[in-house]
Amino acid sequence: PRVVRTRTLQGWKDEGRRWAMLTAYDALTAAVLDDAGVPVLLVGDSAGTTVLGQTSTLAVTVEEMLVLTRAVVRGTSRALVVADLPFGSYQEGPAQALGTGVRMLKEGGAAAVKLEGGAAVAPSVRALVDAGVPVMGHVGFTPQSEHALGGYRVQGRGEDVERLVRDARALQDAGAFAVVVEMVPADVGARLAHELVVPVVGIGAGPGTDAQVLVWTDMAGLGGGRTPRFVKQYADLRGALSAAAQAYVHDVESGAFPAAEHSFEG
Ligand code: KIV
Ligand code: NA
16 A cells, blocks of 8 residues: 555545554554555654653653654654644744744654644644644644643533634644544534644544544554543553563473473584
8 A cells, every 4th residue: 555645644634534643662563554554653742651661751752762663663654744743842832833843853753743732832823834744733642741631631611622723723724734632522523624724633533533543552552541431441451461571481490481492402
């Protein structure tokens, strides 16, 4: 299959064809997901929690994102690779956003960047797009604003709806090629997909968006602990990996591994 471009995604929206997106943080996983036909891979700043063991995404640095992005790009042959701009790397405004965005393409090898926020970041989106850096927006619940939003809460309820729609429109008008909408009521996700020309990618936004995104470790059951309501777990990688590790420990301790077929002759 052909390489996926931002305009491929617009074509799919125009045809009414839904598409899937997953996060990826390393070359091995990216290769598996790419081969499996996932057309868009997001190097999410969720790496802060999934890969780096932090309690939120806030501490993730540009340098860390660049390391992960390069790895994902190397493991990918078809998927469009989108890199998150981490907290603090674009909030100062268009000049800072442009500097970080250019690094993600030039040093990271990403094909696009994602940043969080609505109308307030539209000038930064415009600056990036004008400079040749495709931008995916992100509205609704935006984890980098966890403290301002008062925790992980569904957004776009009641009076917030019109503001959410205005924010998403502002991103589209500024040149964003797609917009992620996180943790909003299903009817709001569907309304956004209907009102925007560009693809709307939902996470916890119901079935009416043009595309869906999940954190791959949630989707594959690798993460421990509680997963959000919007996650569907398609595998139990944590269980599979744990069982494999226990079997290996057992075999080493009992002497069953390595056997003759794993050993060299003189
Ligand atoms: O960092 C991330 O994984 C994300 C997606 C879940 C949208 O931003
Ligand atoms: Na993110």
